[in-house]
Amino acid sequence: MMNIQKLAATAREASIALAAAGHDVKNGALAAVAEALEQRADEIFAANQEDLQLAAQEGLAEPLLKRLGFDRHKLNDVISGIRSLMALPDPVGRQLDHTELDTGLDLYRVTCPIGVIGVIFESRPDALVQISSLCLKSGNAVLLKGGREALRTNRVLADIIQKATVATCPAGWLALLETREDVNEMLKLDQWIDLIIPRGSNAFVKYIMEHSRIPVMGHADGICHVFVDKAADLDMAVAVCCDSKCQYVSVCNAMETLLIHEAVAAPFLQKVVPALRERKVRLLGCEATRRIIPDMEAATEADWDTEYLDRILSIRIVPSLDAAIDHINCHGSGHTDAIVTADEARAERFMNRVDSGDVFWNCSTRFADGFRFGLGAEVGISTNKLHARGPVGLEGLTIYKWKLKGHGQIVADYAEGRKHFTHRKL
Amino acid sequence: MMNIQKLAATAREASIALAAAGHDVKNGALAAVAEALEQRADEIFAANQEDLQLAAQEGLAEPLLKRLGFDRHKLNDVISGIRSLMALPDPVGRQLDHTELDTGLDLYRVTCPIGVIGVIFESRPDALVQISSLCLKSGNAVLLKGGREALRTNRVLADIIQKATVATCPAGWLALLETREDVNEMLKLDQWIDLIIPRGSNAFVKYIMEHSRIPVMGHADGICHVFVDKAADLDMAVAVCCDSKCQYVSVCNAMETLLIHEAVAAPFLQKVVPALRERKVRLLGCEATRRIIPDMEAATEADWDTEYLDRILSIRIVPSLDAAIDHINCHGSGHTDAIVTADEARAERFMNRVDSGDVFWNCSTRFADGFRFGLGAEVGISTNKLHARGPVGLEGLTIYKWKLKGHGQIVADYAEGRKHFTHRKL
Numbered sequence: 001m002m003n004i005q006k007l008a009a010t011a012r013e014a015s016i017a018l019a020a021a022g023h024d025v026k027n028g029a030l031a032a033v034a035e036a037l038e039q040r041a042d043e044i045f046a047a048n049q050e051d052l053q054l055a056a057q058e059g060l061a062e063p064l065l066k067r068l069g070f071d072r073h074k075l076n077d078v079i080s081g082i083r084s085l086m087a088l089p090d091p092v093g094r095q096l097d098h099t100e101l102d103t104g105l106d107l108y109r110v111t112c113p114i115g116v117i118g119v120i121f122e123s124r125p126d127a128l129v130q131i132s133s134l135c136l137k138s139g140n141a142v143l144l145k146g147g148r149e150a151l152r153t154n155r156v157l158a159d160i161i162q163k164a165t166v167a168t169c170p171a172g173w174l175a176l177l178e179t180r181e182d183v184n185e186m187l188k189l190d191q192w193i194d195l196i197i198p199r200g201s202n203a204f205v206k207y208i209m210e211h212s213r214i215p216v217m218g219h220a221d222g223i224c225h226v227f228v229d230k231a232a233d234l235d236m237a238v239a240v241c242c243d244s245k246c247q248y249v250s251v252c253n254a255m256e257t258l259l260i261h262e263a264v265a266a267p268f269l270q271k272v273v274p275a276l277r278e279r280k281v282r283l284l285g286c287e288a289t290r291r292i293i294p295d296m297e298a299a300t301e302a303d304w305d306t307e308y309l310d311r312i313l314s315i316r317i318v319p320s321l322d323a324a325i326d327h328i329n330c331h332g333s334g335h336t337d338a339i340v341t342a343d344e345a346r347a348e349r350f351m352n353r354v355d356s357g358d359v360f361w362n363c364s365t366r367f368a369d370g371f372r373f374g375l376g377a378e379v380g381i382s383t384n385k386l387h388a389r390g391p392v393g394l395e396g397l398t399i400y401k402w403k404l405k406g407h408g409q410i411v412a413d414y415a416e417g418r419k420h421f422t423h424r425k426l
Numbered sequence: 427m428m429n430i431q432k433l434a435a436t437a438r439e440a441s442i443a444l445a446a447a448g449h450d451v452k453n454g455a456l457a458a459v460a461e462a463l464e465q466r467a468d469e470i471f472a473a474n475q476e477d478l479q480l481a482a483q484e485g486l487a488e489p490l491l492k493r494l495g496f497d498r499h500k501l502n503d504v505i506s507g508i509r510s511l512m513a514l515p516d517p518v519g520r521q522l523d524h525t526e527l528d529t530g531l532d533l534y535r536v537t538c539p540i541g542v543i544g545v546i547f548e549s550r551p552d553a554l555v556q557i558s559s560l561c562l563k564s565g566n567a568v569l570l571k572g573g574r575e576a577l578r579t580n581r582v583l584a585d586i587i588q589k590a591t592v593a594t595c596p597a598g599w600l601a602l603l604e605t606r607e608d609v610n611e612m613l614k615l616d617q618w619i620d621l622i623i624p625r626g627s628n629a630f631v632k633y634i635m636e637h638s639r640i641p642v643m644g645h646a647d648g649i650c651h652v653f654v655d656k657a658a659d660l661d662m663a664v665a666v667c668c669d670s671k672c673q674y675v676s677v678c679n680a681m682e683t684l685l686i687h688e689a690v691a692a693p694f695l696q697k698v699v700p701a702l703r704e705r706k707v708r709l710l711g712c713e714a715t716r717r718i719i720p721d722m723e724a725a726t727e728a729d730w731d732t733e734y735l736d737r738i739l740s741i742r743i744v745p746s747l748d749a750a751i752d753h754i755n756c757h758g759s760g761h762t763d764a765i766v767t768a769d770e771a772r773a774e775r776f777m778n779r780v781d782s783g784d785v786f787w788n789c790s791t792r793f794a795d796g797f798r799f800g801l802g803a804e805v806g807i808s809t810n811k812l813h814a815r816g817p818v819g820l821e822g823l824t825i826y827k828w829k830l831k832g833h834g835q836i837v838a839d840y841a842e843g844r845k846h847f848t849h850r851k852l
Contacts, residue, residue, distance in 0.1 A: 015781075016751075016755060016779050016781060017779075019778065019779065019781070020775070020778040020779050099799070099800050101793070101798065101799070101800060105789060105793075107799055107800070112778075114811050114812065115781065115811055194811040194812075195811070195812065213636075215641070215810075215811075215812050217812075233834070236833075236834035239834060239836055240834060240836060242836075243836035243837055243838050247836070247837045247838050247841065248837075325442075329442060340834075347831075349446070351827075351829050352445065352446040352538075353442050353443075353445070353446050355441075355442060355445070355541065356827065357827055357828060358827070358828045358830065359827055359828070359829055359830075360829075360830040360831075360832070361829070361830070361831045361832065362831070362832045362833055362834055362835075363531060363830055363831075363832030363833075363834065363835040363836070364835065364836045364837050366836075366837035367527070367531075367830055367832075367835070367837060368828075372527065372837070372840070372847065373525070373527070373533055373828070374525050374527060374533070374847065374849035374851075384641075385540050385541055385620040385621070385641075385825055386540065386620075386621065386641050386643075386812060386813040386825060387812040387813040387825075389825055389826060389827060389828070390827070390828045391828075399811055399812060399813075399815055400815060401777075401782065401783055401784070401785055401815060401816070402783060402784045402785070402794075402799070402815070402816045402817075403777050403785055403786075403787070404784065404785075404786040404787065404789055404793055405773075405786075405787045405788070405789075406786070406787065406788045406789030406793075407662075407788055407789075408659070408662035408665060408666060408766075408788055408789065409788075409789045409790065409793070410665055410666060410668075410669030410673070410789070410790045410792070411669055411673045411674075411790050411792035411793060411798070412669050412673050414798070415673065421798065421800065423800035425800075
């Protein structure tokens with residue numbers, strides 16, 4: 001059995017050296033990883049075939065098998081992902097502020113890595129490469145735990161990354177955990193681990209959040225809303241709603257509840273209900289909705305707090321913009337919420353008062369994604385209110401430190417009035 | 427008894443409206459607070475006299491009585507603090523990024539308040555005004571719990587702030603808690619409260635960190651180090667050490683352990699030991715230190731992990747710069763650590779590898795403070811590795827949201843290749 005404490009302690013040591021690694025070193029290591037992945041492609045595909053066969057024998061569902069697969073196409077994707085990452089500027093060592101406190105006493109706020117990050121991710125083995133590359137570029141050591149069904153593929157991928165970086169990066173900067181027990185062990189190691197990023201099902205993420213003393217970044221629920229305002233272009237609203245609900249139903253940024261301003265409820269429902277039913281969406285309406293569309297099933301109170309991740313949608317008619325905002329702040333999960341309206345003032349009010357990481361105007365909730373946002377890649381989506389919110393890329397894996405450079409200055413001189421601060425922003 | 431749940435739920439509602447309040451509204455409210463404090467000064471002083479008399483009867487120590495006092499001098503200080511805060515730019519609504527995802531599809535990252543903040547602070551009543559002003563300027567609702575011995579003063583101050591802002595700010599944006607039970611109740615309300623900032627003793631802050639499911643920002647230990655390098659100007663090092671240790675011994679940014687490079691240990695100890703003993707500092711040395719200064723008491727392993735907050739200092743001789751860095755990363759608390767050296771490369775290595783919020787070169791650890799850093803004011807000092815590190819001012823009380831503004835764009839068009847992202851940084 002692996003000694004997780006030892007892995008974590010080693011990762012912590014490695015993180016100190018990796019934090020000080022220059023951009024060239026990190027990009028060189030990334031280039032070596034990309035090359036090694038190409039060279040050992042057959043080994044990856046063979047291990048993945050084993051994983052796929054075992055998973056098929058165990059009766060894994062088709063969509064999950066698809067996510068588990070790692071073929072030439074996915075390999076090309078992760079390699080081109082690494083190359084895009086290399087092209088991005090170094091997120092570490094960026095000077096955020098410079099203040100002269102006094103002549104010869106200069107304060108700098110400079111970005112640095114967080115330290116050691118534990119990431120628990122789902123069955124996609126390509127996620128292992130993406131997360132490791134993001135951590136390397138941001139100077140963080142990483143402990144990785146992937147899906148059980150991808151174990152053989154993950155072992156080969158982790159081995160490739162470790163060997164490709166062994167010459168340039170501190171030993172132990174990346175380690176692979178293999179069991180649930182390893183994860184439970186890891187959650188206790190707040191002495192060495194600075195951040196846990198769990199990805200996966202709602203129940204799983206909640207479990208991690210409740211069982212860790214280490215800060216956790218991520219999201220459990222994704223209860224996203226589209227509000228169709230009285231000033232909406234109704235055809236645009238139909239398109240946005242169909243995309244938000246149906247473009248990919250099982251993901252966190254899909255719409256789960258549709259809110260409609262009462263002034264346009266009847267004409268809009270006449271348009272959107274056939275469109276959604278044509279896409280095989282089961283509709284659950286509030287009382288007012290069912291007065292307009294009598295053959296719709298009734299939504300219960302619990303529906304407003306439910307993430308279906310399926311072809312199901314709850315619909316509620318609200319009397320005003322503020323009622324929509326209140327509904328979202330009360331029942332939403334702070335993930336992504338959209339308004340469709342032609343009225344800019346109403347859109348601004350919505351975006352300023354809906355307390356979610358992503359607030360959208362006249363576009364689909366499905367745009368909430370690190371790649372679509374142009375972040376290059378994402379380690380996850382955060383509904384936290386601290387540090388990083390929404391899709392989290394390189395920047396969310398960094399923090400800052402204050403560097404104060406002096407010439408022997410002491411506080412007594414300032415406290416006793418012999419010297420005075422200038423506090424000049426530079 | 428107060429209903430804390432109700433206060434928190436009301437604060438949450440207020441926070442939504444306060445988040446959308448403009449700079450003029452917030453500055454107007456701050457001006458009204460400053461004016462009301464002046465108008466009701468006698469009432470404050472009278473309440474404070476009651477607090478002071480009761481505290482004296484209960485035998486509160488002299489330094490604590492001094493902190494509890496709120497006189498004309500402190501009133502002037504808090505009022506001028508409010509005026510400085512008014513002069514700072516609005517931390518909310520600041521655009522951090524703008525990316526064109528496609529023509530007519532614009533992504534903005536914009537600062538916003540965190541929401542509802544619970545602050546538990548020590549006996550200084552002036553802290554109530556400072557914290558409230560910072561929260562108001564940053565658009566956050568706040569639940570405050572001050573020291574028991576300042577209750578009467580705090581009640582008057584909270585009443586003044588509430589009444590002065592009632593016309594312009596949402597009701598319930600500020601509430602005063604009065605008992606320990608109120609605090610315990612508050613720690614459970616993660617549904618409404620976004621952040622807890624505890625200030626006070628190490629044991630108290632640890633208690634809060636262990637008993638809250640709400641994120642906690644602050645510091646428990648402040649085990650700060652000064653490392654006197656072999657390339658140090660020894661006279662400068664003596665001055666920095668005496669200031670770091672003695673300028674104010676009972677605070678978190680005072681030096682608790684002195685590390686000395688072995689190459690300069692003998693000459694430096696000959697200089698620094700008399701200087702510290704003259705300032706009545708009790709010295710505890712490692713074995714190597716005691717070989718040079720035989721009449722020094724011995725330090726034990728436990729001393730390297732001890733925050734004395736007193737005129738006591740542990741001293742250790744280390745064989746190298748990296749040994750000093752390792753000692754600090756192992757025994758430090760991530761607060762503030764300084765190196766004294768004339769060698770810039772060695773200073774950079776220290777500052778890049780010591781994993782603390784504040785890393786100083788050739789100056790006293792006592793500079794670690796929001797006012798000295800020019801932040802205007804601070805709500806506390808954070809040793810967290812996420813969100814905000816070191817002294818936390820207005821910026822640490824904000825986060826951001828992503829605003830995406832479109833014209834009906836849907837993801838299907840991009841996923842199916844009919845449209846392409848431009849991802850143009852603007």
